[in-house]
Amino acid sequence: MMPRTRYPSMAIWAAREVQRHAGRSMLLFACLASLVFLIATALLFSQALDATWAHLLDQAPDLVVRRIDGGGWVPIPADDAVAYATGVPGVLDPTPRLWGVVPGPGGPVTVVASIAVFPESVLNGMKPPTIGQAVVGQGVARALSDKRLTLGIGNSLCVTVIDVFPADTGLATHDLVWMTPDDARHLLGLAPDQASDLAVHLFRREEEQAIQADLAAAFPWPVRISVRTDSVLRHRTRATRLGGIAVVAGIPALLALLLIITGTLLDNNGQRAHWGLLKSLGWTTADIVRLQINRSIIVGFPAVMLGLASAYAAVFYPPAAGVTAFWITGGEHLAALTLVRSGAAIVMIEIAALVGLPFLGTVFLTCVRSAAHSPWTMLQADPWN
Amino acid sequence: MELNTGLACRRLSFRWPARHANEPLVLESVEAVFSPGTVSLVTGDTGSGKSTLLHLLAGLIRPTAGEVCADGLPVSRWPPRHRDPWRQQVGIVFQHLALIPDLTVAENLLLPMIPRRIAWSRMQEEILRQLADADLSALAETPTSALSSGQRQRLAIARALVARPRFILADEPTAFQDDHHAAQIRAQLCQSAREGAVVVICSHDPRLRSSDEIDRRYHLASATLHKNFAHRKAP
Numbered sequence: 204m205m206p207r208t209r210y211p212s213m214a215i216w217a218a219r220e221v222q223r224h225a226g227r228s229m230l231l232f233a234c235l236a237s238l239v240f241l242i243a244t245a246l247l248f249s250q251a252l253d254a255t256w257a258h259l260l261d262q263a264p265d266l267v268v269r270r271i272d273g274g275g276w277v278p279i280p281a282d283d284a285v286a287y288a289t290g291v292p293g294v295l296d297p298t299p300r301l302w303g304v305v306p307g308p309g310g311p312v313t314v315v316a317s318i319a320v321f322p323e324s325v326l327n328g329m330k331p332p333t334i335g336q337a338v339v340g341q342g343v344a345r346a347l348s349d350k351r352l353t354l355g356i357g358n359s360l361c362v363t364v365i366d367v368f369p370a371d372t373g374l375a376t377h378d379l380v381w382m383t384p385d386d387a388r389h390l391l392g393l394a395p396d397q398a399s400d401l402a403v404h405l406f407r408r409e410e411e412q413a414i415q416a417d418l419a420a421a422f423p424w425p426v427r428i429s430v431r432t433d434s435v436l437r438h439r440t441r442a443t444r445l446g447g448i449a450v451v452a453g454i455p456a457l458l459a460l461l462l463i464i465t466g467t468l469l470d471n472n473g474q475r476a477h478w479g480l481l482k483s484l485g486w487t488t489a490d491i492v493r494l495q496i497n498r499s500i501i502v503g504f505p506a507v508m509l510g511l512a513s514a515y516a517a518v519f520y521p522p523a524a525g526v527t528a529f530w531i532t533g534g535e536h537l538a539a540l541t542l543v544r545s546g547a548a549i550v551m552i553e554i555a556a557l558v559g560l561p562f563l564g565t566v567f568l569t570c571v572r573s574a575a576h577s578p579w580t581m582l583q584a585d586p587w588n
Numbered sequence: 589m590e591l592n593t594g595l596a597c598r599r600l601s602f603r604w605p606a607r608h609a610n611e612p613l614v615l616e617s618v619e620a621v622f623s624p625g626t627v628s629l630v631t632g633d634t635g636s637g638k639s640t641l642l643h644l645l646a647g648l649i650r651p652t653a654g655e656v657c658a659d660g661l662p663v664s665r666w667p668p669r670h671r672d673p674w675r676q677q678v679g680i681v682f683q684h685l686a687l688i689p690d691l692t693v694a695e696n697l698l699l700p701m702i703p704r705r706i707a708w709s710r711m712q713e714e715i716l717r718q719l720a721d722a723d724l725s726a727l728a729e730t731p732t733s734a735l736s737s738g739q740r741q742r743l744a745i746a747r748a749l750v751a752r753p754r755f756i757l758a759d760e761p762t763a764f765q766d767d768h769h770a771a772q773i774r775a776q777l778c779q780s781a782r783e784g785a786v787v788v789i790c791s792h793d794p795r796l797r798s799s800d801e802i803d804r805r806y807h808l809a810s811a812t813l814h815k816n817f818a819h820r821k822a823p
Contacts, residue, residue, distance in 0.1 A: 212702050212711070223690060480686050483648055484700040485676035485751065488668065575668065578675075579648040582686070 213490070217497030232506045234464050235562065238457050239510025240517075243554045247518045248531050250550045258545075260431060264298070264402035265411045267429040268418065278397035285401070287421045293406045293414050299398030301384050303391040305355045309346025312339075312354065314380050316387035329366055334383050337362040340376040354380065360390045370521065458561055465499075465565045478574045479581025491574040492567060499566040507559055511551050519544055594623040594786040595645055595755055597813070599654035602640055614640050616811040617654065622804075624754070627778055627787040629796055631816075632808030638790035639683055641808065642757045645788060646680045647671050658755065676704055679748035681758040685740055689733035693724055693743055696732055700751045718746040721776055723769070737764040745773055749780060756780055756787045762796060770795050 221228045268288065270279040281299035288297035301316035332338055337352055344367045353361045368376035388395065403418070405411055408431075415428050478491050486494075517527045573581075600618040603611055614637040622628050622645075632638050643649050644656055647663055656664040663674050679700070687696050694715055701711045719725045722742040732740060741764045748756060756777065762770040770793065778801045781787045789796060796802065805816045 212706075212708065216698070216702050219695070477688070480688070481699065482672060482675070483646065483680055483682075483686075484747070485678070486703045487672035490703040577649065577668070579643055582648070 213493055214497050214501075217494050218501055220494065220498050221501050228502050231464065231502050234461055235503055235506035235558065236510040236513070238461050239507050239554060239558050240513045241457060242454055242558065243511050243514030243551065244517050244527055245531060246554060247514055247547055247550055248527060250546060251518055251544070254546055263431055265405040265408055265431045266403040266415065266418065267300075268401040268403060268422070269427045269429070270400075270422070271425050271427050278393050278399065279401055281396055281398040281401075284398070284422070287423070288401060288403055288418065291414065291417050291421050293410055294418065295404045295406055298402045300400050300402050301387045301391070301393070302399045303387075305390055307343060307346065307354055307378075307380070308352065309343065310378075312343050312378050312380050314354065314382060314387050314390055316382055316384040329368075332362075332365060332382050334385060335362055336365045336382070337386075338366040338368065338381040339364050340368045340372075340379040341370055342377040343380055352380070355390050358390055358392055360386060362386060454557075458558070461558070461562060462565045465562060465569065473584075475573055475576070475581045476584040479576075479578045479584070482574070482578035483582065488571065488574045492570045495566055495570040496563065499563060503559060503562055507555050510558075511555065514554075515547065515551070519547070593660055594621060594626075594658075595788070596621045596657040596660075597641075597645070597654065598657060600644065600651050600656060601653040602637070602644060602649070603652045605652075613652070613811045615644070615651075615808075615813070618813045620806060620813055620815075622755075622786045622788050624784050624786050625781055626803040627781045627789065627801060628804040628806065629802045630788065630790045630806045630808055630813070631792065631797060632790075634792075636808045637811060638808055639759050641813070642680065642759050642788065642790055645755070646678050646757050647675050648680075676751070677754045679751065679753035679756045681741075681744050681748045681756075681761050683759040683763075685744040687732045687740055687744060687747075690731060692729050692731055693719070693735070694728040696743060697747055697750050700747060704751050706751070714750050714752070718750045721749075721772075722746040723772070738766070738769060741765065742769060742773065745776065749776065752780075752783075752785075754785055756785050758787070758789045758791075760791050760793070761789060762791065762793045767795065774799055774801055 268279070268284070270277050270284075279299065284299060285297045288294050303314055304311050305314050306312075329338060339347075339352065343352070344364065347364065350364045351361055352364050353359060362380075362382055368379060368381075382390075387393075388397070391399070393399070405414060411430050411432065415430065419426055419428060478486075481491060482488070517523045597618045597620045600615055601613055602615040603613045618641070620628075630638050630641060640649070644651055644664065647656070651664050655662045658674065658677070663671055666674065688699070691699075697715045697718055698711065701714065706714075715728075716725070719728055722745065724739060724743060724746065727735065727739065732743065735743065741761065745758065745761055748758065758777065761777070762773050765773060774796065777787050777789065781803075789802075791797070797805075807814045807816045
């Protein structure tokens, strides 16, 4: 049985070895931390974006019906549309929505008048605006110098901002302006009985593809129907397309770099001679491997933790999160993006294993290969010969 | 199996591999027994194979023919996974000392203790004892690179003795010492022998050759180890 005293002394000596080779240890630390940061940032971002969209779109309508003609989108008659949709079996609670994109002080903003446009969780008990009032997203609020907001060009409207959507709903509300239906109609140029589109919930969500044809046939005018799962897929694709592929392609290269650095640091003449001396002093190959594993853990564990912590901060904490989003998506996502953290722990454990295990494997194999030689052969590599 | 019979060379031969095809044997059919409790001195010309003999006895290299036995066991034939742990019973002083220059004196002494299942408190005790025996107590925290040749050599001997090995193999252990310290080293090695260790010294040093404390003397010449009982008394 191995006595208990052996491991602390080995671990203490491993720490001394780290201190003794401070430059190499720092290089390894920096390499590992950077690698973990790069991989973790990309994967955490992708995972978090998925989780966030899934969370937001979970409460979104299953289908959205838009009226179209030869010129594109046209307003939909609200009451008629509800009546037509209600007649389709499986359709629940068809709701006309009032929304549109208009010029704002800092660029285009999305005007909404119906809470059906965005998930109820976003509202979270906020007081609805009255005539002449608006609730705005973080991106719109940032462009304001006071509480007055002027929107539109032709049918321009000036409203008072009474509240701002919380930062953690930024993904859905960044450029949003919520106002009364009357103000929205005025701004969007819609008649009193017209809506922008019709949100439809289904009795069975899995029927969303099958019910499209029935729904389209129920309207007397041409319509385009958007499916919720298509939206999810589109957002996920957009989120991961630019950054994800490049990062996934880069992971093997980065890992290879780590393995080369690890191998180079461990397998050199000075190191071999040192191990030869240790063996001539009574160390076994297993002792040397244990020492190197201890040493690698002393350097590697904090490096992996630092890399993960940095990645976590870069993905989930603004303003770093905005920079990360810009970097990964090429600027497609909002600067004040705030992502859902659920599931991040599992991803982080996976990343730690993805980097940590190959690293320890390299240390183990390189060390076994070098330390298994006869001590005399290893001693010959030293300058004292 | 014989118990505690020390180190024995049985028809031990050695030739350096991968050199010239007709390379002569460095050692040829060497027969010797180095018993516990004795100090053996091996003399010989430079290049006669004294260091090679010590390396063979320490299990650092394998013989070309014959075997090295420790307590009757053919350790030179053992695979590395058995021979490596056995080497914990060996304390070796290299001719080139092989100290780690950036480590302190105390840390160099710690190196052989780490894999030997020794508690920290006992490690400290042994290190302090060896530092005192080697006149290095005041230099415990000094980097080895800052020591003189004599101090470095005494440190190498202290490192070989610190874990109280059963087989002590010393290559030119007094080469850089004044008479006082040479006598001190001789006394240290003899003390280890009195405690039951096998001590084998390879040296040119006339102070060792003429010492009464040497129990057995060998002379290595023409790849053969000759037992030599005659010696001069120390003046």
